[in-house]
Amino acid sequence: MKAKLGVLLLLLPALGLIAGFLIALTSVLVMSVMDSSGALSLESYRSFLGDERNLTILLQSIWIALYVTVICLLLGYPIAIAMSRSSRTVASLITLALAIQFFSIYVVKMYGWMLILGNNGVINRMLLGSGIVSAPVKLMYNELGVAIGLTAAALPLMVFPINAVLQTISLRYEEAALGLGAGRLRALLSITLPLSVPGILSGVILTFVFCFAAYLTPGLLGGGFFKMIGNVIYEQAVARFNYSFAAAAAVITLLISLIAIVGVNKASQVLAGGRQ
């Protein structure tokens, strides 16, 4: 009994901290159902959902997050395979490169992409210099730029969890499959891929939620021409002090994120159903 009390005392500061965070989170919920006079009202939700521009932004946020997640998975899975299977030197080189990219300051990374994708950027200067095009190609301040930036920013979020799971899967399984007559690709697809599903799912969740609620990338690489839901929340809250509206948009964003998380987890249970 004494020991349990001690444990509780040790946990108290952290519990207080996170409770504070949950109170802050709840204050958003409360704020979203209040009008400017402080009375209970669904006005903010009505005005958010009643405006076609907001709905378009919401839908295109979901859409871009979806396809960036797919791209990250297609690029990230081979990277994770390379990290877990190539020789020690190559694997640590890849890991190191990915870590350096991941731990670089996010805003700096996006700035780097602006230097590449801009009208005066690396690509356009090459295209113009070689005479392939006569006027700069628009590579940013549009959906394309945002998609590229999000892919670059989210890629490690996909690779790390998959890699973590792959590291724990013994290569012996695949060797056993090869020994039983499976081809390399067949062995990968029928043995390693299903076993790495937990890593894929957490990578998918992290990537999707990160992209869907992005603010910095569409802010810089969308440049006001391509907006995402994060930009709407920020503008309403910080530039217009319209906290209630921002809160309603945030609650909707959180809801969609949670639905995505729960949906993916449910999907994984269905997938794993045969094994339980």
Place this chain on the structure above:
Amino acid sequence: MKQAGIEIEKITVRYGNSVPVRALSLDVKPGEFVSLLGPSGCGKTTTLRSIAGFSDIAEGDIRIGGVSVRDVPANKRNIGMVYQDYALFPHMSVEKNIGFGLRMRNVSADEIRQRAFAAAEQLRLSGFLDRYPQQLSGGQQQRVALARALVVRPDVLLLDEPMAALDKQLRSDMQFELKDLQKSVGITTVFVTHDQEEALSLSDRIAVMHDGKILQIDKPDTLYQFPATRFVAEFVGTANLFKAKVSNVGGKSRIELDGLNVSIQLDRELKAGEVEVMLRPEQIEFGNEASVSLPVRVQSTVFVGVATRYQVTTASRQVVRVDVSGVQSVRPATGEQATISWRLSDMRIYRDGRLEP
């Protein structure tokens, strides 16, 4: 070294709903080496840990050197403990590991050094004092663990399956070394193991445990020759068991083995009823010289060095194990008919799982 006995009086240990130790009593005399032997989950490690002070006892009492340690925390009990995985501190050198207990007892740095050196010498570790545990072999790690436990001159030494991680050859070397060390230091020792051979070869007495209780505590030879229960007979050594019936005619008892045309006249009187007859494989021989004999068919043989192990089947299709040592000459081949026999005095009779006196 001072010698302290351990008296365990009806201790019960509870973890939530499970009761790993139930009203267990055990006296270990000063300087004695006692093994707790049993299958996993029998409560032997929990018993050891409650002596050390790591498992709280719900009922009962433990006295070390006559003094109750019920309310003495583990770090004040002056025990030496060696774990299965040794639990050497990976960030400390061998010298620091050995000296840790002395440091906790506020012994001066000079004396710690001297005593650690002496302990290392005793356990042939002198060249390794600056190494780290990861740099040592399994046997060396075990000796460090022993040195660390003994250097504080504990009242009792507690060993929790310390040999389990060693390979077979090293294990038998270490058994001799441990026995010599224990005798020369003269320390009261409780040794937990599930390995019956280890228990038989090391212990002054063995306590066989099952389900949180001690079924029998005896010297190794007594335990082996007169297992008090059927469980002990089967757990320690190999047991051939025959179902049988006792009947009484004219003040003498006879035993008939079920399904076999064998009737054995006993030299004492037993209550009539169903019993089991137990025989050790090495007490059975081929041929019909001994008092009881039985026709069998040889099913298979395995040569294990010191003996040849036979599996034979009786007319009732019961499998019987027979060990034939090098000196015995009769060696039937697989598939042959043979006769097995044994002496009346080697037979143990169990009724409801308990040895008939």
Place this chain on the structure above:
Amino acid sequence: MKAGAARDPLTIAATAIAFVTLFAATFPLFVTTITAFNATNETVFPPNGWSLRWFWNIVAQPELVEAAAFSLVLAVISSAISISLGVVSAVALTRKKFPGRDLIDAFLMSPLLVPQVILGLSFLVFFVRIGSKQPFLNLLLLHVVLTFPYALRVIRSSLIRMNPKLEEAAVGLGASSLKSFFLVTFPQMRPSLFVAIFFCFVVSFDNFTASAFLTVSGATLPVQIYFNIESSLDPTISAISALLIVSSAFFVIVADRVVGVEKIV
């Protein structure tokens, strides 16, 4: 460990994809660094000539220097708090079994589930409602919430991997439980503390999205850089970015040498 595996054509293909993708992903960092050395005020790659003037120009922009100092102090203090809390909580969560332990664990990790914009907005609304006008303290609280789950996760997993018998052995040898913690457990936590410090510092120093909501006055460095990018694109931004890229790469390499890069990813 993986001898012979590299000859497998699938691994070779995967490695090729990895190299191409990672080249593309790190190329902007390289371009940024090089553009910092432009001679003119055009931020172009390859540069129009070479100079170090934009590095000196950082010092001429007090808001950048102030923001850098602000972020540094914020990262140091919030990391220190998070790691202290992380050690204490991780010990409590791993040492004793008690009902609801997993629930408490999930509760403490919950900030990781919430998107950054929503975290930022939550704290903004919260501070507006309680009328807190302490920009530094507000940001500090936010950053402790942001970094604490990382500290907890790293330290907790190192404690789980640790042999619980070690501390018990120390107690058996006469150590009090406090002594056995500081002499046996704590020294073995050092690599994980290093990783935790690294994570907390980076998460705090790098944070833009949530912090942007609370930085009306007293901007953090990422927020200040963002504002500068929006207002002008002169190579000073490349210069400060170059310094940040080189220093974060340096710390990743140091981390790789100290604990191995696989521990921080």
